[in-house]
Amino acid sequence: MDFSLIKFLPFVVFGLTFLFGGHYLIYRSLTGVFNISHPLFRSGLLAFLMIMPAGFFISSFIAHASQSQLAKITYIIVATWLGLAINLLLAAILIWLVSGLMNWAGLSFNKTFLGAGVFLLAAILAAYGFWNAGHPQIKNIELTIKNLPAAWQGKTLVQLSDIHLGYIYGADFLQAVVEQINAQDPDLILITGDLFDGTDGDLNVFVEPLNSLRAKEGIFFVTGNHEIYIGLPRALAVLKQTRIKVLSNEMVNLNGLQIIGLDYSLLNDEVGFTGQSSDEGKIITSLLGFDRNKPSILMYHAPINIEQAAAVGVSFQLAGHSHNGQIWPFNFFTWLIYGRYDYGLNSLGDFSIYTTNGIGTWGPPIRIGNTPEIPVFKLK
Structure with a gap:
């Protein structure tokens, strides 16, 4: 057992x-x-x-x-x-x-x-x-990152999270979302997990729409809990057919901006139901080339380990997972679990985090009390 x-x-x-x-x-x-x-x-x-x-x-x-x-x-x-x-x-x-x-x-x-x-x-x-639930909206956010290089001033970052592609949200829905994102002319697209839901046997139908995404500096992905449910090899096999770069406890340096991607290890012995790991800070500091004095964006599916990320010098984190409760009054439960970090832009010293309520839904295809969103950040 x-x-x-x-x-x-x-x-x-x-x-x-x-x-x-x-x-x-x-x-x-x-x-x-x-x-x-x-x-x-x-x-x-x-x-x-x-x-x-x-x-x-x-x-x-x-x-x-x-x-x-x-x-x-x-x-x-x-x-x-x-x-x-x-x-x-x-x-x-x-x-x-x-x-x-x-x-x-x-x-x-x-x-x-x-x-x-x-x-x-x-x-x-x-x-x-x-x-x-079927009409995600663009949410424009101005984001200040300390010591942001001149090359990134005024650039556009789009977050894609919790779309839950499967039986309910199919290829046509994804294509419509892709068109919304491309219309923002993004410089960078970061996908923070739960791209797939785990309810569709044929994931290859999503390859073509995903390959329609456009971003000048690249498209990066980290896993969520639903990629684990569906089976990581299966999910990653689909992404290998696309332009999307998977970051698995890795970091890339893009013109002076460090992009960090951490896995959502749901069944790790040191990870609880929320995906929280006591080793997140150690993982980040062990990444080849990581410099706490340079600006960084952390991609991690859940809004947790906030103090650890801030302590090791991460500038900004993108998260999802909570759906902001998805249906009122379940947002009170997400608040009990994640506190003030369950939704929106929050800060802790020089560190800040944005938790999106996501694009899709889990279970019932319904949203009451919040609107599905595509966060679009203007960096400064």
Whole structure:
């Protein structure tokens, strides 16, 4: 038995409890609000609401190993349902809270009317979330890096992160993103992991769009946790067919600007669920040619080890991974894990970090409370 996998058990248990418990609460709310009493209807509804979360787990495993159209369609259906179900769950909680308060206050109200209205609003919000997830926006950011060489003054850096290419975000979506990026006329493109999702058996369909990316000083990539899920050899084999340079605990010097790329080693004995390693500082300082007195950009998938990066003299870090929660209110959980570094531009002394919420989604193709983004940095 691989004991390194035991660390994931609490998260698996929590996920299963949340999914099945949440669907059961939806069941109780729907049957209560709409007075569904017929045994056949109640049994059918309960069966449906238990099958769908189970279907998400099962289809995720099948999609990882299969290239069949049936696997693709099944995964898309259950992932889409999961996005709607999260909103229905929030609606159910709101209905229970409002009903409880009204009963406590001794106020009369029409439970069916209240429930129908709240569930309708949840469905409308979910529809917006589906649309929002498919329309990444350019986010322009001015970035000051200490001692930036004159050759880099005014240059444009684009970050590409967490696009999760697979069954939901396919080659056409990637091509549209590539066109958005190329329109910025970037000097440098840095890809900070989770380029692939792990749900598409044929990754070669992404080679042509990836080869359409253009950047004067190059395109660089580091792994994320989903490259590990899909299998690093498989993901890297696709990237070898492109112009993208993979940085695996490596550094390149581009006209006086040090670009550092560190692997996301999810199952390393010294790495926890968030990917945090106690050796990050040592790895950076051991890189051939690294000079703490010269400007540097660190590419690492997760917004962690901030103090280590700052201590060894890194100027700036690009990260992703958190999705900024992806769906409200899960952003509160990412804040609990990563603190103020879970999203946006933050600093610690001369060190700064930008954590993007990414372009794609994991699981439900939905974003509520944030907008998918392509960060475009103007260096100065």
